[in-house]
Amino acid sequence: MRKLVATTAFTAVLALAASPVPAQTPYYQNKQLRVLVGFTPGGGTDLFGRIVAEGLARSIEGKPNVVVQNMPGASSVVAMNYFVQKAPHDGTFVLIASGQSLMRVVLGLDGSKAKMSEMHPLVASPMGRITYASPSTGIKSLKDLMHPKEPLVAGVPEVISSIDMVLGLHLVKANFRAVFGYPGKAETRIALLRNEVNVDSQATPLFETAVRPVIKEGKALPLFGQGFMEGEQLVRDPAAPDIPTAAEAYREIHGVDPSGPSWEAYKASVRAAGNGGKIMLMHSDIEPAARAALQKAVNTMIKDPEYLKKAESVLEGYGFNTGAGLDATVAAIAQTKQENITWLQELLTRDFKLKFN
Numbered sequence: 560m561r562k563l564v565a566t567t568a569f570t571a572v573l574a575l576a577a578s579p580v581p582a583q584t585p586y587y588q589n590k591q592l593r594v595l596v597g598f599t600p601g602g603g604t605d606l607f608g609r610i611v612a613e614g615l616a617r618s619i620e621g622k623p624n625v626v627v628q629n630m631p632g633a634s635s636v637v638a639m640n641y642f643v644q645k646a647p648h649d650g651t652f653v654l655i656a657s658g659q660s661l662m663r664v665v666l667g668l669d670g671s672k673a674k675m676s677e678m679h680p681l682v683a684s685p686m687g688r689i690t691y692a693s694p695s696t697g698i699k700s701l702k703d704l705m706h707p708k709e710p711l712v713a714g715v716p717e718v719i720s721s722i723d724m725v726l727g728l729h730l731v732k733a734n735f736r737a738v739f740g741y742p743g744k745a746e747t748r749i750a751l752l753r754n755e756v757n758v759d760s761q762a763t764p765l766f767e768t769a770v771r772p773v774i775k776e777g778k779a780l781p782l783f784g785q786g787f788m789e790g791e792q793l794v795r796d797p798a799a800p801d802i803p804t805a806a807e808a809y810r811e812i813h814g815v816d817p818s819g820p821s822w823e824a825y826k827a828s829v830r831a832a833g834n835g836g837k838i839m840l841m842h843s844d845i846e847p848a849a850r851a852a853l854q855k856a857v858n859t860m861i862k863d864p865e866y867l868k869k870a871e872s873v874l875e876g877y878g879f880n881t882g883a884g885l886d887a888t889v890a891a892i893a894q895t896k897q898e899n900i901t902w903l904q905e906l907l908t909r910d911f912k913l914k915f916n
Contacts, residue, residue, distance in 0.1 A: 584621075588622070590624075591624045591625075594611065595638055597654070597660060600629055603837065603873075604837050610874075611860075614860035614870070634719065635663070636660075642654040643674070649849065650845050652842075654839070656837075657832070658686070668915060668916070679886075680885045683837060683885055685787060686762055686833065687763035687784060687787070687833065688723040688762050689763055689766045690805075691761075693778075696709055696711065698780060701731075711728070711734065712736055712738055713737050716739075718907060724758065725911075726825045731808050731812055732813070744762070752779075764798070767799065783807070784805070785829055785833050788829050788830050788834055805825065821902070823895070824903040834880070
């Protein structure tokens with residue numbers, strides 16, 4: 560009898576071991592994932608959000624219904640506030656923002672309620688920018704920035720959108736004044752050609768297609784590029800490798816490397832607006848299963864040749880940035896020293912009348 564019981568028990572154990580283990584239900588199965596975009600439809604950041612939403616729909620396990628929701632206002636501040644204060648923190652919302660939006664958070668721009676610690680990056684597409692001038696300035700070399708033939712006048716739609724040019728000119732210690740009232744960067748480019756202003760900056764892809772031809776005609780000249788941060792080093796934009804960075808411009812003009820609050824503020828702006836470019840964020844306190852599912856989906860998405868081919872025109876040659884490198888970039892932005900934030904706040908208050916919380 561004991562032998563029979565033992566044999567029966569052993570058989571039951573074997574049967575249990577051979578039984579298939581029920582597969583765990585994917586976290587996003589039967590859920591809806593909202594991709595919140597802080598800008599109006601049709602712009603560069605919106606297009607990035609839509610191509611990322613498409614990638615998530617292709618790649619995320621459980622095949623949730625992925626919906627893009629535009630929430631424009633105050634250059635994405637409205638959407639960022641909603642994301643951290645009202646949207647569920649369960650993984651059913653992700654936020655599409657620009658790197659310049661991150662600068663607003665770090666600076667505590669008036670009206671911004673979000674904190675860097677409340678958001679974690681998933682994927683970004685970097686974006687370069689290049690500052691250039693009119694020949695009417697008489698600038699032949701970078702040293703001429705210190706004594707142009709006419710006062711430098713920069714076209715600025717809104718200061719954070721032109722932070723690369725504003726901080727770059729401050730970094731190299733060029734004297735300039737800003738002219739406001741332009742709806743966007745396309746209008747400042749035209750304003751330079753009309754001699755309304757004599758300094759402008761444009762995103763590198765537009766610089767290459769619209770400004771390079773004008774340079775060849777002798778109607779504009781490049782000054783410096785925003786570049787990208789690699790650790791503590793500012794490197795040239797790979798899409799415009801012939802254009803020196805603002806740090807190189809400083810060295811040529813002053814004979815030493817840049818340093819001090821203006822340099823630290825500039826690096827923070829490059830990490831945000833340059834390396835951050837266009838970025839997708841999730842809540843820092845998101846459920847672990849949702850975090851894992853989203854990160855896995857992103858990793859699958861950026862290795863999908865068919866999808867990458869489709870995303871090529873939106874990414875404008877810069878590709879995707881994710882993982883440890885992006886995490887380190889956003890962490891470095893968040894860790895900008897208060898003394899450097901204060902320096903930048905005082906500059907923007909004095910020269911551009913911005914207000915901070």
